[in-house]
Amino acid sequence: MPDYPVTVPHMSERTEYQFSPETLETARRIIQRYPEGKQKSALIPLLHLAQAEFDGWLSPGAMDYVASLLGLQPIEAYEVASFYSMFNLKPVGTCVLEVCRTSSCWLMGAEDVVRHIEKKLGITAGQTTSDGMFTLKTVECLGSCGTAPMLQCGADFYENLTLEKVDSLIDKLKSDGRRKVYTRDEPITI
Amino acid sequence: MAKKLLLEYDHVPGISTLDVYRRHGGYASLNKALKDLTPAQVLEEVKTSGLRGRGGAGFPTGMKWGFLARPEGVPRYLVCNADESEPGTFKDRYLMERIPHLLIEGMVLSSYALGANTSYIYIRGEYYYVARILERAIAEAYEAGLLGKNIFNSGFDHDCYVHVGAGAYICGEETALLESLEGKRGNPRIKPPFPAVAGLYGCPTVVNNVETIAAVVPIVRDGGAAYAGIGVGKSTGTKLISASGHINRPGVYEIELGVPVEEFIFSDLYCGGMRNGKKLKAVVAGGSSVPVLPADLILKTAAGEPRLMTYESLADGGFASGTMLGSGGFIVMDEDTSIVKNLWNFTRFYHHESCGQCSPCREGTGWMEKILHKILDGHGTLADVDLLWDIQSKIEGKTICPLGDAAAWPVASAIRHFRKEFEEYVTRPASIRDVKHYYRLHSMAEA
Numbered sequence: 197m198p199d200y201p202v203t204v205p206h207m208s209e210r211t212e213y214q215f216s217p218e219t220l221e222t223a224r225r226i227i228q229r230y231p232e233g234k235q236k237s238a239l240i241p242l243l244h245l246a247q248a249e250f251d252g253w254l255s256p257g258a259m260d261y262v263a264s265l266l267g268l269q270p271i272e273a274y275e276v277a278s279f280y281s282m283f284n285l286k287p288v289g290t291c292v293l294e295v296c297r298t299s300s301c302w303l304m305g306a307e308d309v310v311r312h313i314e315k316k317l318g319i320t321a322g323q324t325t326s327d328g329m330f331t332l333k334t335v336e337c338l339g340s341c342g343t344a345p346m347l348q349c350g351a352d353f354y355e356n357l358t359l360e361k362v363d364s365l366i367d368k369l370k371s372d373g374r375r376k377v378y379t380r381d382e383p384i385t386i
Numbered sequence: 387m388a389k390k391l392l393l394e395y396d397h398v399p400g401i402s403t404l405d406v407y408r409r410h411g412g413y414a415s416l417n418k419a420l421k422d423l424t425p426a427q428v429l430e431e432v433k434t435s436g437l438r439g440r441g442g443a444g445f446p447t448g449m450k451w452g453f454l455a456r457p458e459g460v461p462r463y464l465v466c467n468a469d470e471s472e473p474g475t476f477k478d479r480y481l482m483e484r485i486p487h488l489l490i491e492g493m494v495l496s497s498y499a500l501g502a503n504t505s506y507i508y509i510r511g512e513y514y515y516v517a518r519i520l521e522r523a524i525a526e527a528y529e530a531g532l533l534g535k536n537i538f539n540s541g542f543d544h545d546c547y548v549h550v551g552a553g554a555y556i557c558g559e560e561t562a563l564l565e566s567l568e569g570k571r572g573n574p575r576i577k578p579p580f581p582a583v584a585g586l587y588g589c590p591t592v593v594n595n596v597e598t599i600a601a602v603v604p605i606v607r608d609g610g611a612a613y614a615g616i617g618v619g620k621s622t623g624t625k626l627i628s629a630s631g632h633i634n635r636p637g638v639y640e641i642e643l644g645v646p647v648e649e650f651i652f653s654d655l656y657c658g659g660m661r662n663g664k665k666l667k668a669v670v671a672g673g674s675s676v677p678v679l680p681a682d683l684i685l686k687t688a689a690g691e692p693r694l695m696t697y698e699s700l701a702d703g704g705f706a707s708g709t710m711l712g713s714g715g716f717i718v719m720d721e722d723t724s725i726v727k728n729l730w731n732f733t734r735f736y737h738h739e740s741c742g743q744c745s746p747c748r749e750g751t752g753w754m755e756k757i758l759h760k761i762l763d764g765h766g767t768l769a770d771v772d773l774l775w776d777i778q779s780k781i782e783g784k785t786i787c788p789l790g791d792a793a794a795w796p797v798a799s800a801i802r803h804f805r806k807e808f809e810e811y812v813t814r815p816a817s818i819r820d821v822k823h824y825y826r827l828h829s830m831a832e833a
Contacts, residue, residue, distance in 0.1 A: 299717060299731060300630035303629070341474050341636070351515045379514060
């Protein structure tokens with residue numbers, strides 16, 4: 197469940213929602229995994245594709261588009277998107293830093309990591325930097341308890357974090373400048 | 387050296403590829419089952435093995451399979467629960483990342499026993515990169531004829547697909563997982579009907595944890611009796627333990643069930659003892675949901691017997707002095723850890739992850755979080771500790787799914803075993819400031 201209230205975002209730069217031919221092909225392949233008439237099963241995987249392709253978040257337009265691909269009512273996409281924490285229902289930065297805050301990461305210093313990033317970027321958790329480069333989120337257990345503390349950015353896990361490693365990661369992400377999404381893995385080494 | 391059945395080859399370079407996996411005996415169990423065994427014989431081997439669900443509940447797998455309804459003309463499904471979200475647990479990720487073909491072989495084998503021609507691996511969305519590893523492995527398996535039509539010329543057809551979730555702890559509950567797999571919100575279903583009768587798309591379905599399905603591979607290879615020969619009593623075979631927290635060697639360890647807890651924590655074969663020479667304060671032995679135990683009770687039972695890593699020994703004494711093996715998420719805390727603050731962290735987690743269907747869980751988890759927050763802010767009273775106890779007792783057993791119990795047990799056990807610490811916090815708030823890692827609770831809570 198998202199940490200923020202589910203409201204219709206007031207800003208949306210896109211007016212057109214259309215997957216690229218390659219993404220459309222991926223979507224078709226995914227839909228075929230489910231039996232005839234059960235294409236709704238593809239909703240979550242397709243919302244992932246939409247979030248990756250449409251600027252890292254799901255605007256109502258993006259969700260309507262996914263619903264139309266699957267022959268669903270828009271509300272079916274909204275209610276699902278608002279349930280799962282990986283879907284962003286408001287605009288996010290180019291790189292979303294998701295710091296695990298649960299249990300072992302907590303014991304091993306997740307708070308220090310969060311405070312360090314907040315100080316370095318001049319934002320608090322939940323906010324986006326004014327240049328639109330970084331959004332900082334705190335998230336629940338990501339299954340890296342043995343390599344705590346950790347953060348996720350796009351598909352990549354950054355583990356056994358030290359404050360120096362965090363600095364180096366942020367610098368590299370900044371100089372790289374590309375959007376990091378779950379659906380593609382392009383690891384940045386630190 | 388302890389016997390390894392799942393992670394024997396986890397450090398072999400290239401073991402994630404089909405070629406290397408097969409050179410180390412991979413897909414031999416599948417070959418054996420499809421050539422020499424009937425589905426009923428595979429099921430019988432699993433029953434003989436005594437294998438119990440490795441996701442946390444510990445329910446006998448053979449019995450669960452035996453419940454599967456088999457109406458004519460209705461497809462049956464196997465769904466692998468790879469939604470690993472229990473705080474402290476990371477074994478399934480390790481297994482899938484290192485040896486994806488072990489899971490895939492287990493999926494086909496189990497599906498053969500169950501008569502399922504389609505299976506899905508439901509993996510949590512945050513493990514997207516692991517999903518890609520699995521998809522690559524599945525593509526290799528199709529190419530080699532290990533998935534698809536007429537596998538090993540047996541006439542058995544099977545398709546296996548990976549399905550990614552999108553971040554919800556509740557989807558590890560099997561009926562919530564099925565809802566999610568059908569493209570809906572992850573709200574657990576009211577049971578009965580159980581998935582064995584009406585599961586995915588209303589069809590008979592078995593949902594098993596990654597490790598459970600992987601364990602079917604060595605069971606078929608060596609026979610159920612050989613598997614049952616490992617371990618103690620009804621805790622047969624090996625178990626993956628995810629060890630984390632204040633220890634020298636965190637990581638995933640495959641243990642033969644029955645290793646003494648003391649050996650597991652202090653031996654260099656496993657956790658390697660406490661980090662920085664600190665003293666052991668408490669352990670959460672089976673993922674965040676199980677009761678926390680203080681050092682003396684985790685090492686020895688109330689009767690003074692050495693505590694073993696088995697379902698029975700860890701549960702010895704009931705909740706008064708015992709805990710559970712759960713998912714094997716073994717979280718170790720040293721003497722500097724604040725139990726109250728750690729509990730607040732867990733409770734915030736459950737509040738965040740409650741699906742909101744049942745009032746006791748939806749409201750109660752939030753109340754418990756608020757009260758713990760108040761205590762940690764230095765404004766708690768002795769009545770708050772009693773109130774916490776009261777709330778947890780009214781969540782446990784009163785919800786559709788076990789998330790309510792999972793939220794209640796850590797609170798109950800922390801108060802039961804560490805009441806003094808709570809009392810200290812409410813009667814002498816200055817003591818809270820002495821605790822390491824006491825920083826801005828607010829922004830962490832609201833972010």
